[in-house]
Amino acid sequence: MSDKTLMLGAFQTFGLGGAWRLPANTSVDFLQLDHWVTMAKRLDQAGVDFLFFADDYSYPVLDGRVIDVAIEKAVLFPRGDPSTILSALALVTERLGLVVTSSTTVEKPQMLAKRLATLDHLSKGRIGWNVVTGSGQNASSKLMGEKMIAHDDRYAVADEHVNLTMKLWEGSWEDDALKVDKENGIYADPSKVHEIEHDGPFFKAHGLLTVPPSPQRTPVLFQAGTSPRGRDLAARYAEAVFVAAEVDMMATQIADIKARAEQFGRSADAIKFMPAGTFIVAETEAEARALRERMVGYQTLEGAAAAYAFFTGLDLASMDLDKPLATTKTEQGRTNVERFSGENGKPAPTVRQILDEFRRNGVMGQPFIGTPEQVVDQAEAVIETTGADGFLVQPDPTGGYDDFIDLVMPEMRRRGLLTEAPSGPTLRERIFGEGQARLPHDHPGTAYIAATPVAVG
Ligand SMILES: Cc1cc2nc3c(=O)[nH]c(=O)nc-3n(C[C@H](O)[C@H](O)[C@H](O)COP(=O)(O)O)c2cc1C
Structure with missing residues (x-):
């Protein structure tokens, strides 16, 4: 049994869930x-510690054209912009963290820094940024009217993006720059507000963040994407990492990211790992299995192929069903190519098996199925084997979390797996403990913390 308390996040996209056709599913109301x-x-x-919104500027595309089945069956389509609702959610919640994705390939650092700093104020320090280079590059680069950047180059862009963004958050304002002194008519001390300089291969900036310092300054940095370059990015900057893979592979990925983090001078426990967790739970195992089959019954092989194309750019329908992937070369996302390439000494699955796995489980890996006791046993085994710190919980068949909250969390609580009194009020404190609202000392972002230049001579 694990002696950890588990961190829990809730996964959503600002769109339809995979089980949207089930009568009780409410995700069709996503624009309400x-x-x-x-x-x-x-x-x-x-x-639950935080609500996470995945996001991207893409949809399934092959040979330069949107795949009809994606539109017809709502496969990774449609999408709204989740950052538009975060201030409303901050208002109606007290402690819930709010984490949102922004792709470093798509959005400029200056715009992202301003929006998230504002949201960090409005939520009193409960914002997290999921740093990704982005899924569905073929669609998003076409939409943006840009040439698709090669996979590893996207990670070079991401590295520089994160540094510039942290410079803006940490370096523009000294802690005591804001005065709001009505009597003397001084809003802020100009000697303590600094223009930052950045002159890199991908971004240039000379200027300052106009948002006064927010509670966390740098929002909690999440990351997803476990290709070797993705792991490197995680090891350098992430404070929490989303992972989804078969258990042994996940254990290897987590150990590898921890080892890389130590090489970069960070402590091995500086990063929390959150596997995606699908909990299919009912009073009896038979009911849970039946529910699972009902959900899978709505997924088609065509839809699975469209989803695979979205993540990898590879067209499974054009390959021999009884052979492994005909090519593993792609400049799109690599996580879901490496996952099926026979790594870790395992035989590579056939295209038919990949399609079936994608139809049943998508990118989130094997679900936990059974009674509350059974699913928590399975979840604990994953924590034990991988050294992960909690779960990014996938929505239940309704599109929400009632089953998880009503059936799974009480069982986790009974086993002492959940914190009774989480610290706060900021998200970083909730994750790392009281008094830790700002980036920790061994994080590279602290190098940018603003200080008044010492006068020479
Ligand atoms: C739980 C989880 C959440 C993810 N969220 C996003 C997301 O919001 N946007 C996105 O473009 N990709 C998301 N991804 C996909 C990866 O980050 C994607 O693989 C990556 O952007 C491409 O990098 P790679 O080549 O390292 O795989 C997510 C993956 C996982 C496991």
Whole structure:
């Protein structure tokens, strides 16, 4: 049994869930603010640590054209912009962290820094940024009217992006720069507000962040993407990493990221690892299995192929079903190519098996299925084997988390796996403990903390 307390996040996209056709599923209401308000309040009251919104500027494309089945069956389509609702969710919740993705390939650092710093104020320090180079590059680069950047180059861009963004957050304002002194008419001390300089291969900036310092300054840095370059990015900067793979592979990925982090001068426990966790739970195992099959029954092989194309750019329908992947070369996301390439000494699965795995489980890996006791046993085994720190919980068949909150969390609580009184009020304190609202000392972002230049001579 694990002696850790588990961190819990709730996964959403600002769109339809995979089980949207089930009669009880409410994700078709994703453009109603009430839908999100109800969900966020429920998660907050239940003690879930944060709500996470995945995001991208893409959809399934092959040979330069959107795949019809993606539009017809709502495969990784449609999408709204989740950052638009975060201030509303901050208002109706007290402690829930709010984590959102922004791709370093798509959005400029200056714009992202301003938006997230503002949200960090509005939420009183509960914002996290999921740093990704982005899924569905073929679609998003076409949408942006840009040439697709090669995979490893995207990670070079990401590295520089994160540094510039942290410079803006940490380096623009000294802690005591803000005065708001009405009597003397002084809003801020100009000698303590600094223009930052950045002159890199991908970004240039000379100027300052106009948002006064927010509670966390740099929002909590999450990361997803476990190609070798992705792991490097995680090891340098991430404070929490989303992973999804078969258990042995996940254990290897986590150990590798921890080892790389230590090489970069960070402590091995500076990063929390959160596997995606799908909990299919019911009063009896038979009911849980039946529910699972009902959910899978709505997924088609065509939809699975479209999803695979979204993540990898590879067209499974054009390959021999009884052979392994005909090519593993792609400039799109690598995580889901490496996952099926026979790494870790395992035989590579056939295209048919990959399609079936994608139809059943998508990118999030094997679900936990059974009674509350059974699923928590399975979840604990994953924590034990991989050294992970909690779960990014996938929505249940309703699109929300009622089953998880009502059936799984009580069992986790009974086993002492959940913190009774999480620290706060910021998200970073909730994750790392009281008094740790800012980046820790061994994080490279602290090098940018603003200080008044010492006068020479
Ligand atoms: C739990 C989880 C959440 C993810 N969220 C996003 C997301 O919001 N946006 C995105 O583009 N990719 C997301 N990804 C996909 C990866 O980050 C993607 O593989 C990466 O952007 C491409 O990098 P890679 O080549 O290292 O795989 C997520 C992956 C996982 C496991």
